Amino acid sequence: MPQRVGIVAVAQTKHEAAKPRQHLMELVLEVTDKILEETGISLIDDVDSVVSCSQDHWDGRTISSMAIPDVTGSHLKDESKVAGDGAYAVLYGVMHILSGHHDIVLVVSHCSESQTDARIIQNCAIDHIYHRMLGLDFISCAAMQANLYMHKYGISREQCAKVVVKNRGNARSNPYAQAPLELSVEDVLNSKMLASPITVLDAKPVSDGACAILLAKEDRAKKLTDKPVWIKGVGNCYDAHFLGDRDLAACDSLVSASKRAYRMAGIASPRKEVDLVEMSEMFSYQELLWMEGLGLCGQGEGGRLIDSGASRMEGDLPVNPSGGLLSGVPVIVAGMSRVAEAALQLRGECGSHQIPGAKIALAHGTAGVCGQMHCVFVLEKGGK
Amino acid sequence: MAQKVAIVGVGQTRHTSRRPDVNDGELISEAVNAALADAQLAIKDIDTVVSGNMDFFEGHYLNDAMLVDYTGACGKAGFKMNTGGTVGTMTFISGCYCVASGLSDTCLVIGWEKHDEGPTTSCISTIADPSVDRPFTVGALLGMALICGEYMNRTGCKLEHAAMVRAQASENAFRNPNAHLRKRYSVEDVLKARIVLYPLNLLMVCPTSVGACAIVLASEAKAKKITKKPVWVKDHITVHGEYNGNHYHNQFNLPGFPRTTTQMVAGKKLLQRNHITKPLKEIQVFEMYDPCAFVQMSWLEDFGICGKGEGWKMVEKGVTAREGAFPVCPSGGVLCTNSIGDSGTVRVAEAVLQIRGDAGEHQVTRDVKTALVSGFGGAFWTDLLLLSRTPD
Amino acid sequence: MEPKADVELITQEMLLKIPYRWSTGEYIGEFLQELRDSGRIYANKCPNCGRFRCPPWPVCGVCHTRMEERGKWVEVGPKGTVIGFSVVEQSFLVPTTGDMLEVPFSVGIILLDGAPVTLQHRLQETNPDKIKAGLRVEAVFKPKEQRQENIFDILYFRTI
Numbered sequence: 036m037p038q039r040v041g042i043v044a045v046a047q048t049k050h051e052a053a054k055p056r057q058h059l060m061e062l063v064l065e066v067t068d069k070i071l072e073e074t075g076i077s078l079i080d081d082v083d084s085v086v087s088c089s090q091d092h093w094d095g096r097t098i099s100s101m102a103i104p105d106v107t108g109s110h111l112k113d114e115s116k117v118a119g120d121g122a123y124a125v126l127y128g129v130m131h132i133l134s135g136h137h138d139i140v141l142v143v144s145h146c147s148e149s150q151t152d153a154r155i156i157q158n159c160a161i162d163h164i165y166h167r168m169l170g171l172d173f174i175s176c177a178a179m180q181a182n183l184y185m186h187k188y189g190i191s192r193e194q195c196a197k198v199v200v201k202n203r204g205n206a207r208s209n210p211y212a213q214a215p216l217e218l219s220v221e222d223v224l225n226s227k228m229l230a231s232p233i234t235v236l237d238a239k240p241v242s243d244g245a246c247a248i249l250l251a252k253e254d255r256a257k258k259l260t261d262k263p264v265w266i267k268g269v270g271n272c273y274d275a276h277f278l279g280d281r282d283l284a285a286c287d288s289l290v291s292a293s294k295r296a297y298r299m300a301g302i303a304s305p306r307k308e309v310d311l312v313e314m315s316e317m318f319s320y321q322e323l324l325w326m327e328g329l330g331l332c333g334q335g336e337g338g339r340l341i342d343s344g345a346s347r348m349e350g351d352l353p354v355n356p357s358g359g360l361l362s363g364v365p366v367i368v369a370g371m372s373r374v375a376e377a378a379l380q381l382r383g384e385c386g387s388h389q390i391p392g393a394k395i396a397l398a399h400g401t402a403g404v405c406g407q408m409h410c411v412f413v414l415e416k417g418g419k
Numbered sequence: 420m421a422q423k424v425a426i427v428g429v430g431q432t433r434h435t436s437r438r439p440d441v442n443d444g445e446l447i448s449e450a451v452n453a454a455l456a457d458a459q460l461a462i463k464d465i466d467t468v469v470s471g472n473m474d475f476f477e478g479h480y481l482n483d484a485m486l487v488d489y490t491g492a493c494g495k496a497g498f499k500m501n502t503g504g505t506v507g508t509m510t511f512i513s514g515c516y517c518v519a520s521g522l523s524d525t526c527l528v529i530g531w532e533k534h535d536e537g538p539t540t541s542c543i544s545t546i547a548d549p550s551v552d553r554p555f556t557v558g559a560l561l562g563m564a565l566i567c568g569e570y571m572n573r574t575g576c577k578l579e580h581a582a583m584v585r586a587q588a589s590e591n592a593f594r595n596p597n598a599h600l601r602k603r604y605s606v607e608d609v610l611k612a613r614i615v616l617y618p619l620n621l622l623m624v625c626p627t628s629v630g631a632c633a634i635v636l637a638s639e640a641k642a643k644k645i646t647k648k649p650v651w652v653k654d655h656i657t658v659h660g661e662y663n664g665n666h667y668h669n670q671f672n673l674p675g676f677p678r679t680t681t682q683m684v685a686g687k688k689l690l691q692r693n694h695i696t697k698p699l700k701e702i703q704v705f706e707m708y709d710p711c712a713f714v715q716m717s718w719l720e721d722f723g724i725c726g727k728g729e730g731w732k733m734v735e736k737g738v739t740a741r742e743g744a745f746p747v748c749p750s751g752g753v754l755c756t757n758s759i760g761d762s763g764t765v766r767v768a769e770a771v772l773q774i775r776g777d778a779g780e781h782q783v784t785r786d787v788k789t790a791l792v793s794g795f796g797g798a799f800w801t802d803l804l805l806l807s808r809t810p811d
Numbered sequence: 812m813e814p815k816a817d818v819e820l821i822t823q824e825m826l827l828k829i830p831y832r833w834s835t836g837e838y839i840g841e842f843l844q845e846l847r848d849s850g851r852i853y854a855n856k857c858p859n860c861g862r863f864r865c866p867p868w869p870v871c872g873v874c875h876t877r878m879e880e881r882g883k884w885v886e887v888g889p890k891g892t893v894i895g896f897s898v899v900e901q902s903f904l905v906p907t908t909g910d911m912l913e914v915p916f917s918v919g920i921i922l923l924d925g926a927p928v929t930l931q932h933r934l935q936e937t938n939p940d941k942i943k944a945g946l947r948v949e950a951v952f953k954p955k956e957q958r959q960e961n962i963f964d965i966l967y968f969r970t971i
Contacts, residue, residue, distance in 0.1 A: 058836025091474040095831040097545045098503035105872035114659035118499040134519035159480040273492045403484035439820040540903040564897035616897045617939040661872025
């Protein structure tokens with residue numbers, strides 16, 4: 036890459052189960068305000084383009100980005116909306132800069148899941164001709180994937196529960212996390228069953244929130260912050276849609292996406308070179324499966340990885356030190372918030388959930404049923 | 420742009436009000452296959468697929484993921500854009516970013532909409548804030564009607580001029596096998612049509628059409644291997660605006676706040692930075708996204724193609740006809756064909772055909788080296804693109 | 812590819828009903844409260860560029876300055892001047908109610924007295940020959956006991 040793209044500043048709202056006092060634009064205003072406070076830039080004069088991620092069904096509004104042009108300073112400016120997940124908005128923002136077309140890009144995402152019914156909306160993501168009328172949603176599809184994956188590799192419900200215990204526990208140190216909780220494996224196993232084997236605690240809770248990231252090309256980034264986080268590599272990939280068309284006990288598209296990202300970043304041995312991972316795990320088993328897809332352990336080894344303790348904050352490859360999605364992050368914001376959390380780690384700004392000495396981090400976003408599409412970033416600490 | 424971006428293949432379906440014979444994916448396949456055939460490539464030669472479409476209209480969430488079998492995106496990089504009427508041009512622009520950034524060498528761009536599957540006007544009405552403006556939002560046309568009245572008041576343009584635009588568009592669409600409304604109308608025919616929203620009658624507004632359009636983009640190095648007739652994307656600009664639910668006031672001159680449209684800002688910036696001082700000479704065709712007859716005239720002024728108050732005069736004098744000195748929408752434009760997800764992409768594809776000399780019966784009589792393309796939608800947003808036969 | 816004549820083309824139908832609970836937030840929410848409680852229409856101003864918004868808005872879209880808070884809101888209307896209008900003749904399915912729109916339905920952009928600010932709302936007059944830019948109108952509110960804290964607490968604007 037000729038000039039690198041840097042993350043200059045990040046902002047998140049505290050994610051909450053419901054934010055009934057805030058109009059969606061007020062939610063986004065909170066994060067754009069924080070970016071402005073931190074960097075001192077002018078949204079109007081300094082930002083060249085705005086990329087947002089939000090979704091029509093979730094917001095109850097077609098062209099859902101129409102709720103926020105005022106708060107993002109998009110008047111008479113380049114502004115666009117990417118669908119899917121906030122990680123894709125970051126990807127698109129990176130493209131804006133790598134293309135030479137823009138120098139400074141603001142990316143934002145928002146979703147207030149509490150305003151509507153998640154399962155009706157998720158059902159709309161299922162193919163409409165054959166499967167939608169079965170009433171499938173993300174939970175029931177994930178349950179099928181979990182069963183298949185766990186059966187094939189002998190992964191236990193206890194191992195999945197350990198992910199929940201770890202992540203909800205990590206969240207206690209994260210001021211943005213929605214629902215930190217001190218839990219035991221038994222608590223998770225005994226919680227209410229949603230769709231076997233997924234219990235309430237195995238699933239991401241309903242959440243409202245927003246996130247913003249300011250990206251800049253290298254020379255501008257160095258002027259705007261002394262702690263830029265460089266985007267060393269990125270990769271994204273789609274898998275098949277019909278659940279039977281792919282091996283649900285694997286995640287081929289994540290393997291492809293992460294390989295592309297590693298190649299671009301010059302990472303030959305991710306397990307050794309990556310210091311931490313912030314990933315989008317909507318369900319507990321997904322953390323194990325996505326670790327395999329990211330090439331951080333062998334196929335089918337996710338259970339062994341969690342048992343080893345390596346992915347705990349004190350381990351040698353902490354996963355979701357922020358608490359992850361299981362601690363409460365809205366969809367759509369999810370992938371972008373992973374990039375934000377990873378960036379905060381590399382900036383050394385995570386307080387009591389800081390991973391010491393972090394230099395290379397992975398940030399991951401996903402969209403689609405059972406993780407049909409994935410986007411992976413390799414981030415590198417910049418500055419001194 | 421860091422890497423030059425070339426268009427190496429285009430394909431579109433015919434457009435019509437209903438396609439009960441295909442589902443969403445099959446519709447997309449027709450366009451994808453046509454574009455790949457035009458580029459003489461196979462799907463394996465594509466590394467990235469970006470699609471654009473409006474979620475509510477067919478009732479789907481994440482339908483780019485749902486339709487990977489048909490878009491060819493399985494195993495490839497890609498994403499979906501979702502910006503309303505501009506989504507067709509915006510998706511094309513996003514493909515340009517994929518290639519220009521160096522992250523893609525051959526990118527397939529797909530715009531599509533199957534309006535026969537959902538209540539379009541109802542869905543568009545959800546564009547407005549639910550607490551304030553939604554009860555007064557009637558699809559996309561109400562805002563159109565308001566600004567048409569404003570143009571007539573401000574410049575002396577008459578209903579007859581809008582009728583001339585539509586009659587001319589029908590002549591063009593008649594010659595375009597992919598257009599939706601291909602019946603020819605005289606000015607008198609147009610004036611007699613039924614009123615939909617004052618002052619617009621049924622023939623002065625765009626239809627809703629079912630269709631898909633696909634375009635293959637390539638980096639400079641790849642393009643030269645793929646085709647002898649690449650068309651180059653010289654520049655593009657996107658200008659959006661503040662939320663305008665109640666505030667069409669940017670479209671009106673208000674005390675202390677002169678009329679400032681996104682078309683004005685986009686046109687000025689794009690023409691200036693490409694050193695175009697005589698657009699009527701230096702650009703040979705304009706595929707404008709024209710959702711209603713009046714705006715074809717008013718936006719010629721706003722884009723800076725002609726002076727204020729001159730737009731309707733250009734139409735009156737026949738300048739914008741296919742054989743005229745500055746043809747506008749030789750394809751028939753959005754006035755004759757509007758499949759929201761692909762309308763913008765079709766404008767690009769049609770401009771490409773004109774530059775290549777491949778537009779058949781609706782080819783303009785001028786030799787086209789440089790074409791202008793616009794997209795429109797959302798809160799009166801604009802995309803504006805400059806395409807050229809040569810890379811520089 | 813044309814379908815074969817003897818092939819039956821099947822369509823699947825679905826009625827999508829999605830419940831929403833939209834938060835109106837601080838600014839729009841309080842605007843609607845005032846419609847209900849006091850029968851007054853409020854706007855707020857950008858202290859930097861002087862633009863007004865009705866209903867009041869948190870931030871100016873043009874210069875991104877915080878717009879004035881509740882204590883400084885300006886009452887506007889109830890009279891105003893129509894600057895643009897249209898009369899809808901063709902009905903369609905209203906997405907929020909699921910009912911067909913009763914037509915003719917007349918909508919105006921009204922420049923409200925008291926500040927250079929516009930509000931979009933229904934006009935009582937539905938004959939387009941009787942409406943033009945410059946027409947003076949006045950907001951008619953529902954009786955207080957019928958108001959529901961939504962934009963239709965103003966029933967329509969009548970010609971004066």
